[in-house]
Amino acid sequence: MAVETVPAELAVLLRREAMLLDQRDYHGWLDLFTEDCRYWMPVDPDAADEPDTLCHVFDDHARLTDRVWRTANGAHTEDPPARTARVLGEPVHLARDADEVSCFTPFLLLYSRRGRQETFGGSYQHRAVTTPDGWRIREKRIRLIDGQSALPALTIIF
Amino acid sequence: MTTSVNGAEGNALDLVLPDRVHRDVYTDPTVFEMEMENIFMHTWVYVGHESEIARPGDYKTTEVGNKPVILSRDRDGAIHVLMNRCRHRGATVCQWPTGNATSFRCRFHGWTYDQAGRLTGVAYQEGYSGLDKSALSLESAPLVESYRGLVFASFDRDVPTLREHLGPALEFLDRFIDHIPGHGLRAAPQAQRLRYPANWKIQMENSLDGYHANFTHASFFSIMQARTAQPAQYVSAKRTSDSVALGNGHAMLDQRVAAGPALRRRLDTLPGAPAPGTDLDALFGVPDGEQLYAATPGPGFNLAIFPNLALVGIHLREIHPVSVDRTDVVLRPMLADGGPDPINRLRLRYHELFYGPSGFGQPDDLEMFDRIKEGNSAGTDPWIRLDRGLDREVTEADGSQRGDITDETPQRGQYRQWRALMAKQW
Ligand code: FES
Ligand SMILES: [Fe+2]
Numbered sequence: 374m375a376v377e378t379v380p381a382e383l384a385v386l387l388r389r390e391a392m393l394l395d396q397r398d399y400h401g402w403l404d405l406f407t408e409d410c411r412y413w414m415p416v417d418p419d420a421a422d423e424p425d426t427l428c429h430v431f432d433d434h435a436r437l438t439d440r441v442w443r444t445a446n447g448a449h450t451e452d453p454p455a456r457t458a459r460v461l462g463e464p465v466h467l468a469r470d471a472d473e474v475s476c477f478t479p480f481l482l483l484y485s486r487r488g489r490q491e492t493f494g495g496s497y498q499h500r501a502v503t504t505p506d507g508w509r510i511r512e513k514r515i516r517l518i519d520g521q522s523a524l525p526a527l528t529i530i531f
Numbered sequence: 532m533t534t535s536v537n538g539a540e541g542n543a544l545d546l547v548l549p550d551r552v553h554r555d556v557y558t559d560p561t562v563f564e565m566e567m568e569n570i571f572m573h574t575w576v577y578v579g580h581e582s583e584i585a586r587p588g589d590y591k592t593t594e595v596g597n598k599p600v601i602l603s604r605d606r607d608g609a610i611h612v613l614m615n616r617c618r619h620r621g622a623t624v625c626q627w628p629t630g631n632a633t634s635f636r637c638r639f640h641g642w643t644y645d646q647a648g649r650l651t652g653v654a655y656q657e658g659y660s661g662l663d664k665s666a667l668s669l670e671s672a673p674l675v676e677s678y679r680g681l682v683f684a685s686f687d688r689d690v691p692t693l694r695e696h697l698g699p700a701l702e703f704l705d706r707f708i709d710h711i712p713g714h715g716l717r718a719a720p721q722a723q724r725l726r727y728p729a730n731w732k733i734q735m736e737n738s739l740d741g742y743h744a745n746f747t748h749a750s751f752f753s754i755m756q757a758r759t760a761q762p763a764q765y766v767s768a769k770r771t772s773d774s775v776a777l778g779n780g781h782a783m784l785d786q787r788v789a790a791g792p793a794l795r796r797r798l799d800t801l802p803g804a805p806a807p808g809t810d811l812d813a814l815f816g817v818p819d820g821e822q823l824y825a826a827t828p829g830p831g832f833n834l835a836i837f838p839n840l841a842l843v844g845i846h847l848r849e850i851h852p853v854s855v856d857r858t859d860v861v862l863r864p865m866l867a868d869g870g871p872d873p874i875n876r877l878r879l880r881y882h883e884l885f886y887g888p889s890g891f892g893q894p895d896d897l898e899m900f901d902r903i904k905e906g907n908s909a910g911t912d913p914w915i916r917l918d919r920g921l922d923r924e925v926t927e928a929d930g931s932q933r934g935d936i937t938d939e940t941p942q943r944g945q946y947r948q949w950r951a952l953m954a955k956q957w
Contacts, residue, residue: 414889416723424880427722429887429888431883439754439757442754443754447753447754448894448895449894523725524725524888525726526888526894527888527889
């Protein structure tokens with residue numbers, strides 16, 4: 374069986390996405406998403422891919438826009454802001470459906486704020502679509518391996 | 532009953548005055564150990580909702596104070612609260628957060644207990660002479676009772692009945708339990724768990740703090756103002772609503788006037804919210820779609836049941852003291868039992884808007900808890916002030932105290948109960 378690989382431009386987009394977040398360019402990051410996007414993190418990393426489950430984050434484009442504003446400008450937990458550094462694994466192609474590709478990317482995220490360091494890990498599941506402007510993200514699901522553990526405030530964007 | 536107060540030998544009771552508490556109540560390990568004993572082992576403690584252990588054999592692991600326990604339903608439907616500690620050499624006998632089991636087997640040397648905690652099997656028992664298995668049950672709470680689905684346990688038999696204990700709060704407990712027309716409550720299958728590096732009582736106080744919202748949650752109100760044109764302030768200097776110390780340490784923060792209409796408008800911002808003008812009866816497939824949807828933000832007040840439970844929004848909030856400077860908080864949204872899936876989905880989206888580690892509100896509370904921890908030891912004034920509204924507080928005929936929503940009336944009531952339990956010689 375031929376194993377499909379993630380399109381090269383999409384792999385570049387994923388690395389660029391991580392860079393924008395680590396640089397705290399949240400508005401630039403938001404531009405990578407489609408208007409009908411979903412950005413979400415279920416409590417249970419193994420939860421089925423449907424919305425009938427409690428999530429730490431469940432955003433449509435409007436709520437994601439609010440989140441970007443809050444992380445960039447409003448939250449006391451980002452005053453002063455956290456720094457993050459993330460390391461992505463090689464994206465794995467999961468499925469192709471017409472103009473859409475889904476892929477799985479392991480991540481490790483180091484978090485530092487006011488002398489406290491945390492480590493978060495898990496995987497991203499992206500559903501991306503080709504548009505006249507290039508690849509855009511229609512869905513980003515975060516599987517946080519600590520999703521069911523006791524968590525500190527997580528107002529950074531994953 | 533002595534403890535260190537600023538290095539000197541002092542009495543824990545001197546740390547709590549009617550209008551202020553000493554900063555050591557948040558930091559002194561001796562005070563914490565006393566609380567785990569005098570409070571958590573000698574009063575009713577909330578342990579879970581019956582829907583979490585609905586079928587015979589269902590269990591969940593949780594804590595009473597900082598002690599690991601199993602909440603277990605036996606084959607006859609009776610509920611038990613068992614210390615999760617093997618009577619042989621102390622290992623936990625159950626490790627899963629939830630499950631269904633006919634017995635609990637300690638994997639260290641194989642001792643086995645039934646769902647009620649009775650020791651039923653000892654490996655190679657002939658190595659013991661005259662082992663009395665009946666004396667080696669898992670230790671259990673002698674009193675376990677439910678109030679309309681909410682399960683409480685007491686490790687002390689000599690306490691007022693659960694009804695007496697909850698009495699002053701029953702009116703509001705009932706309103707919460709009945710807030711969805713035509714449906715009872717069912718716990719969501721998942722819960723969020725938060726942690727913060729400070730004392731458990733800071734969360735206890737905060738669940739009933741009407742003074743902080745405009746400031747701690749300024750960003751949330753800005754977002755909601757932009758999205759729904761609701762006022763940017765939650766309260767003003769003008770008296771709009773009340774806070775009440777109900778008695779027995781329970782308290783209530785009434786947001787029905789301060790936030791009621793705004794709560795309804797917030798629903799329009801939920802991902803997947805029905806567009807304004809949608810026929811909600813048809814959408815949800817029920818004759819009372821509008822009433823069902825209108826109940827999505829909950830009953831509109833915060834209720835705290837001393838010492839470890841709060842009912843906020845639509846969730847049950849459990850406080851789990853881990854150590855003097857570490858606390859876990861569990862948030863379990865309540866859904867409409869037997870209600871339409873789309874309604875329950877929207878209830879989850881409503882909860883996630885403000886609460887949890889990534890909500891638009893609660894992280895800022897955790898940040899303030901951190902800042903208390905950071906600042907608290909500085910300076911020569913050791914007092915945490917809880918005197919706001921003391922002079923305008925009114926004592927009602929039923930003995931409760933009523934203040935403005937921004938007053939520290941609830942916290943004063945909580946510490947009165949704290950003091951009463953800490954003062955008792957057990
Ligand atoms: S500690 Fe449980 S059987 Fe030995
Ligand atoms: Fe708050």
